[in-house]
Amino acid sequence: MKNSFRLIFLVFLVGLLFCINTPNFVLGQSYSDSLKIDKEVKDLNSEIDDVKEKIKRLEQQQDKYSEAIETKQSEKASLNNQLSILENRIAKAELDIELAETEIERTELEIQKTESEIKNKNEDIDNKRDDIRDVLNLLYKKDNVTSLEILLLNDSLSDFLSEVKYIEDVNDSLKGSLDGLKKSKEQLEKEKENLAKEEKELKEKKVVLEDSKEKLESEKENKFYVLGQVKDSEKEFQRLLGLAKQEQEAASADIVSLEKQVRAKLSQLEGNKLEFNDGGMIWPVTKNTITTYFHDPDYPFRYIFEHPAIDIRAKQGTTLKAAASGYVARVQFNGSSSYGYIMIIHGDGLATVYGHVSKVFVEEDEYVVQGQNIGQSGGLPGTPGSGQLTTGPHLHFEVRLNGIPVDPLDYLP
Numbered sequence: 001m002k003n004s005f006r007l008i009f010l011v012f013l014v015g016l017l018f019c020i021n022t023p024n025f026v027l028g029q030s031y032s033d034s035l036k037i038d039k040e041v042k043d044l045n046s047e048i049d050d051v052k053e054k055i056k057r058l059e060q061q062q063d064k065y066s067e068a069i070e071t072k073q074s075e076k077a078s079l080n081n082q083l084s085i086l087e088n089r090i091a092k093a094e095l096d097i098e099l100a101e102t103e104i105e106r107t108e109l110e111i112q113k114t115e116s117e118i119k120n121k122n123e124d125i126d127n128k129r130d131d132i133r134d135v136l137n138l139l140y141k142k143d144n145v146t147s148l149e150i151l152l153l154n155d156s157l158s159d160f161l162s163e164v165k166y167i168e169d170v171n172d173s174l175k176g177s178l179d180g181l182k183k184s185k186e187q188l189e190k191e192k193e194n195l196a197k198e199e200k201e202l203k204e205k206k207v208v209l210e211d212s213k214e215k216l217e218s219e220k221e222n223k224f225y226v227l228g229q230v231k232d233s234e235k236e237f238q239r240l241l242g243l244a245k246q247e248q249e250a251a252s253a254d255i256v257s258l259e260k261q262v263r264a265k266l267s268q269l270e271g272n273k274l275e276f277n278d279g280g281m282i283w284p285v286t287k288n289t290i291t292t293y294f295h296d297p298d299y300p301f302r303y304i305f306e307h308p309a310i311d312i313r314a315k316q317g318t319t320l321k322a323a324a325s326g327y328v329a330r331v332q333f334n335g336s337s338s339y340g341y342i343m344i345i346h347g348d349g350l351a352t353v354y355g356h357v358s359k360v361f362v363e364e365d366e367y368v369v370q371g372q373n374i375g376q377s378g379g380l381p382g383t384p385g386s387g388q389l390t391t392g393p394h395l396h397f398e399v400r401l402n403g404i405p406v407d408p409l410d411y412l413p
Contacts, residue, residue, distance in 0.1 A: 041120075044113040051106040058099045065092035069298075079237040089298065093215055100209040107202045114195045121188050214289050214313060244388040247339045248305045254330065255343055255353060256403045262329045262345045274326065276347035277370050281323040281411045284354060285377065285395050289313040292394075294407040308405035309355065309398040316358065316393045318377040322368045323352050323397075323412075333360050333385055340385025341396075342374055350411075351403075355396030357385045 065088050072085045266274055292299055292311035299307040326346035333340035341355040342362065358378030362368055378385040379393045399408040 040116050041113055044109055044116065048106060048109045048113065051102060051109060055099065055102050055106065058095060058102060062092065062095055062099065065095065079234045082237070097209060097213060100205055104202055104205050104209070107198055107205070111195060111198050111202075114191055114198070118188060118191055118195070121184060121191075211289055215291055240388050245305060247387055251332070251339060251341060251355075252308070254332070255351070255400070258329045258343065259345060259351050259400070259403050262327060266327070266345075274345070274347040276350060277324045280413065281352075281399075282321065282370060283312075283412055284320050284323045284352070284397055285312055285314045285318050287412075290409075291392075294405075294409065309353070309396050310408050311394045311396055314377040314379075314393060314395045316378060316380045316383065318395070319373050320354055320357065320375045320377055320395065322370055322372045322374050323399075324350070325368065325370045326351075328362050328364050328366045328368060328374075331360050331362065331364050333357055335384050337382055337384060337386050339387030340378070344368065344374075349402045351400045353396075353398035353400070355398070356387060356390060356394065358383055 069085055069088045069092065072081055072088065075081055289312070290310050291313050292307055292309075294307065294310055296302070296307050320342075322344060324344070324346045326344045328342065329345045329351070330341070330343040332342075339355065340357045340360075341353055342357055342360060343351060343353045345351050354375065356377065356379040357375045358380075359376040360374070362372075362374045368374060377393065377395045379390050379395075380386060381390055381392070397408055399406055399411050
């Protein structure tokens with residue numbers, strides 16, 4: 001009778017521990033629930049594969065548009081050439097948006113898949129915890145029998161030693177199950193962390209998408225403006241290109257020359273050493289979308305001159321603030337549509353230029369403090385201070401170090 005009880009106990013424990021250590025079998029978990037989760041993960045994997053294939057096709061189209069743009073930019077400037085560049089840039093921008101949306105879709109599917117797998121692991125951990133508790137209860141009952149009682153219950157010393165060995169094996173198996181549970185928990189935490197990263201990437205991609213949409217609108221505005229100005233006339237287009245180049249060269253030469261003159265005057269004035277702001281520069285307009293970067297390879301008129309600034313999206317008439325304290329060296333503005341700008345000299349060899357101004361509130365030789373209102377932004381085609389071939393309302397913001405243009409983003413917070 002006692003031997004029979006011992007045999008039943010042994011068979012039960014071995015079977016229970018076998019179930020705990022078998023990865024594809026979970027005690028207490030419904031078989032239909034397991035199949036449902038497996039099918040859900042399988043379906044999501046299939047959807048993810050389809051989306052990845054779509055992303056691959058979109059990336060191939062992107063490469064084609066990039067090659068077309070690069071080819072046209074290397075050719076001689078002409079009306080048809082310029083319009084072709086704009087059309088390709090708009091098409092590429094629309095493709096960028098579609099690609100961003102598709103990548104967001106893929107990320108959302110990956111998140112759903114991860115959540116399903118985490119749910120499955122949670123159920124697995126809960127069931128294993130229950131099973132291990134049952135084993136512990138049985139071992140506790142077994143441990144209440146003293147070694148002397150075990151020896152008396154066995155027919156021989158050999159049987160006694162075998163049972164002791166069996167109990168040791170059960171304890172080792174239990175330890176292995178507990179270690180497995182610990183690893184499952186660690187894996188679960190890692191997947192939760194990955195899920196959080198996926199969610200963060202998704203939010204960042206949404207921001208990029210909105211930025212792409214804004215840039216696309218700017219490109220469309222530029223295309224319509226060019227068409228409206230030249231009225232399909234190659235001669236008129238070349239005339240505007242020439243004027244734009246002259247404006248840029250004249251402004252650049254004027255800025256370099258004036259900076260030297262102003263700094264020379266300041267150096268002669270005793271006690272008037274120009275100090276730079278301890279806290280660095282501030283944004284001249286509210287930090288916003290940058291539509292064109294410093295020396296941007298996608299700048300529409302790069303074949304005429306490099307873009308020595310960043311263009312910050314700003315509505316027509318947005319208030320401009322001095323990025324740092326300093327002396328106003330130049331106010332180039334006469335109320336016409338020719339290029340208008342303000343230049344301020346700062347300490348540490350720095351100067352800032354604010355282009356496409358539609359109004360000015362300061363005068364040359366005036367000292368301004370950081371954050372002071374100095375004018376209003378412009379850039380709307382045909383309005384005061386917009387200049388030739390403007391790309392729409394924005395602030396053209398330059399930072400110069402010892403007269404040489406540098407990337408403003410290196411100085412802005």
